[in-house]
Amino acid sequence: xxxxxxxxxxxxxxxxxxxxxxxxxxxxxxxxxxxxxxxxxxxxxxxxxxxxxxxxxxxxxxxxxxxxxxxxxxxxxxxxxxxxxxxxxxxxxxxxxxxxxxxxxxxxxxxxxxxxxxxxxxxxxxxxxxxxxxxxxxxxxxxxxxxxxxxxxxxxxxxxxxxxxxxxxxxxxxxxxxxxxxxxxxxxxxxxxxxxxxxxxxxxxxxxxxxxxxxxx
Amino acid sequence: xxxxxxxxxxxxxxxxxxxxxxxxxxxxxxxxxxxxxxxxxxxxxxxxxxxxxxxxxxxxxxxxxxxxxxxxxxxxxxxxxxxxxxxxxxxxxxxxxxxxxxxxxxxxxxxxxxxxxxxxxxxxxxxxxxxxxxxxxxxxxxxxxxxxxxxxxxxxxxxxxxxxxxxxxxxxxxxxxxxxxxxxxxxxxxxxxxxxxxxxxxxxxxxxxxxxxxxxxx
Numbered sequence: 001x002x003x004x005x006x007x008x009x010x011x012x013x014x015x016x017x018x019x020x021x022x023x024x025x026x027x028x029x030x031x032x033x034x035x036x037x038x039x040x041x042x043x044x045x046x047x048x049x050x051x052x053x054x055x056x057x058x059x060x061x062x063x064x065x066x067x068x069x070x071x072x073x074x075x076x077x078x079x080x081x082x083x084x085x086x087x088x089x090x091x092x093x094x095x096x097x098x099x100x101x102x103x104x105x106x107x108x109x110x111x112x113x114x115x116x117x118x119x120x121x122x123x124x125x126x127x128x129x130x131x132x133x134x135x136x137x138x139x140x141x142x143x144x145x146x147x148x149x150x151x152x153x154x155x156x157x158x159x160x161x162x163x164x165x166x167x168x169x170x171x172x173x174x175x176x177x178x179x180x181x182x183x184x185x186x187x188x189x190x191x192x193x194x195x196x197x198x199x200x201x202x203x204x205x206x207x208x209x210x211x212x213x214x215x216x217x
Numbered sequence: 218x219x220x221x222x223x224x225x226x227x228x229x230x231x232x233x234x235x236x237x238x239x240x241x242x243x244x245x246x247x248x249x250x251x252x253x254x255x256x257x258x259x260x261x262x263x264x265x266x267x268x269x270x271x272x273x274x275x276x277x278x279x280x281x282x283x284x285x286x287x288x289x290x291x292x293x294x295x296x297x298x299x300x301x302x303x304x305x306x307x308x309x310x311x312x313x314x315x316x317x318x319x320x321x322x323x324x325x326x327x328x329x330x331x332x333x334x335x336x337x338x339x340x341x342x343x344x345x346x347x348x349x350x351x352x353x354x355x356x357x358x359x360x361x362x363x364x365x366x367x368x369x370x371x372x373x374x375x376x377x378x379x380x381x382x383x384x385x386x387x388x389x390x391x392x393x394x395x396x397x398x399x400x401x402x403x404x405x406x407x408x409x410x411x412x413x414x415x416x417x418x419x420x421x422x423x424x425x426x427x428x429x430x431x432x433x434x435x
Contacts, residue, residue, distance in 0.1 A: 063365070063411035064404045065372035067383050076396040160277035164376050171279055184287035188280055196275040 006186040010177055017173035018194060024091050024169065025156040025198070031095035032155060033141075033148065036102025040140070041132060043107065054103065061100035066158055069093035074165040090162035098155045105151065109143035110136065142213045149206030153199050160195075170194055218398050222389055226399070229385030230406040236299070236381060237368040237410075240306035244367075247307055248314025255319055266315070273312035278373050281305055286377040302371075302379040310367050317359045321352035357425070361418030365411045372407075382406060 043054040061069075070093040077084055084092075113136065121131035141148075163172035174191040178184045255266035273281070282305045289301055296304075325348065333347045375384035386403040390396050 059412070060404070060408065063369075063415075064407045065369040065383065067372045067375070068386075068400055068404050068407070071383075071387060071390065072396065072400045075390055075394075076400070079394065079396060157277040160279040161373065161376075163279070171277065171283065174280070175283060178283075178287050184284060188284040188287070192272065192276045192280055192284075195277060195280065196272070199275045 003186055006181070006183055007190060010181065010187075011190065013177065014170065014173055014190060014194065017168055017170045020087065020167065021156075021159050021169040021194075022198065024087060024094075024159050024162065024167070025152075025202075028091045028094040028098070028159070029152045029155055031091070032098035032102050032151070035095055035099030036106055037137060037141075039099060039103035040106045040110065043103070044110075044132070044136075045128065058100045058104055061097050062104075066093065066097045067161055067164065069096055070161060070165060086165045087162065087167045090159075090165055090167055094155055094158060097158075098151060101151050101154075102148065105144050105147040106140050108147075109140045112143055113139055145206055145210045145213065149203060149209075152202050152206070156198055156202055157195065218395070218402065222393075222395075222399070223402065225385055225389065226382065226402055226406060229380070229382035229403075230410065233368065233371050233381040233383075233407075234410055236302055236306065236371045236374065236379070237364070240303050240310055240371070241364050241367050243303065243307040244310035244314050247311030248318055251311060251315035252318040252322065255315065256322065270312045270316060273309055274316075278305070278309050278370055279376060281309055282373060282377045298374075298377065298379045301377065302374040302381075305374065305377075306367060306371060309370065310363060313363045313366070314360070317356050317363060318352055320359070321354075321356035322348065324355045325351050354425070357418070357422050361415065361422075364418070365414050368410050368414065369407065 039054050039057070042050045046053070070090050073084075073093050074086060074089040077089060117135055118131065121135045126134065159169055160171040162169055163175060166172075168176070170191050174187040177187040181187070251266055251269065254262050255270075257263055257266075282302075285301055285305050285308075289296055329347060329351065333343045338346070371381060372383040375381060375387065378384070382403055386399050389399050393399070
């Protein structure tokens with residue numbers, strides 16, 4: 001079978017898998033950013049022990065491969081009475097891991113905020129929580145857009161690891177098609193192109209976000 | 218956890234480290250060659266460099282690993298899983314190193330190039346005595362980062378049945394269901410390797426800095 005013939009025959013079977021990859025990547029990215037914000041809040045408001053706990057959390061996740069939390073949740077949760085679907089287990093692992101990186105990114109941006117703003121927030125009578133939500137967080141997020149974009153691209157590529165726990169996303173689909181049709185090059189070439197398109201899309205989205213916030217300032 | 222299980226995990230950690238170190242050594246050579254390609258006089262070679270880096274950085278490591286895993290037998294290359302594993306990691310990390318080195322070359326101040334040229338150094342001597350030392354000096358911290366990443370990335374090879382720490386852990390889990398202890402120990406072993414490598418890199422940096430070798434450009 002020619003390459004083009006293979007693609008026209010089996011190409012449409014990738015659509016479901018593409019949807020799964022996209023949905024998992026989007027939800028896990030949102031989750032990781034929210035979790036990263038929560039970790040930043042604990043670091044800032046949790047006292048010395050809160051900061052230490054966040055530090056330990058970040059170090060652990062930075063120095064271990066993401067497959068370990070994926071397996072931990074997928075194999076471990078059923079043992080403690082939480083038989084979640086594989087996609088949810090994998091997504092949660094991606095949120096926990098990438099949240100650690102996001103919190104470090106946000107911490108870097110936090111340092112760029114002028115200290116005078118905290119005094120200003122206090123002097124107009126904002127409570128610490130309101131100051132965090134209305135003054136600190138929006139600026140931190142805006143400063144972090146380019147780095148968050150990088151992190152989302154890494155997360156998007158890491159969704160391929162969920163094929164190891166039976167989630168039928170793009171990589172799993174390529175594996176299944178290779179085993180069905182024996183055409184490894186064709187199956188993986190299509191998947192590689194689809195990932196390149198998704199990565200380009202994510203990068204374009206974050207560049208657009210960067211431009212949008214520049215206009216508003 | 219009993220002693221044989223722990224021994225198995227330790228052995229797996231040794232394999233992971235060996236895979237990562239072999240691959241980083243080979244990838245350093247590949248990365249240097251790719252960097253040279255990236256600065257080639259010929260536009261076609263420069264385009265080839267950009268395409269290679271773009272594709273490798275834009276697709277998951279697992280996709281590359283599976284492609285090589287399925288394609289090598291089709292090419293009738295009789296290689297074991299370890300050769301395939303090292304090949305995958307080398308091709309992947311080589312692209313990351315190439316970008317790191319490229320950044321280092323671009324950071325070399327212009328006067329350095331001009332003075333090297335005006336001294337009449339032949340190209341080989343210029344590379345060896347001027348460019349290479351400066352690139353090493355500028356790129357040590359990101360280089361160490363990529364090395365740590367390689368140790369973590371080697372876990373992906375477990376999916377193409379390369380026996381190392383992650384596959385060892387998964388096999389034990391499927392047999393004994395001792396999920397939390399086994400993965401806890403595996404995580405601790407990865408942590409020791411990655412954190413240790415990071416600290417080692419920082420120490421090296423400080424020592425080189427003391428001799429006026431490593432530091433900020435300029």
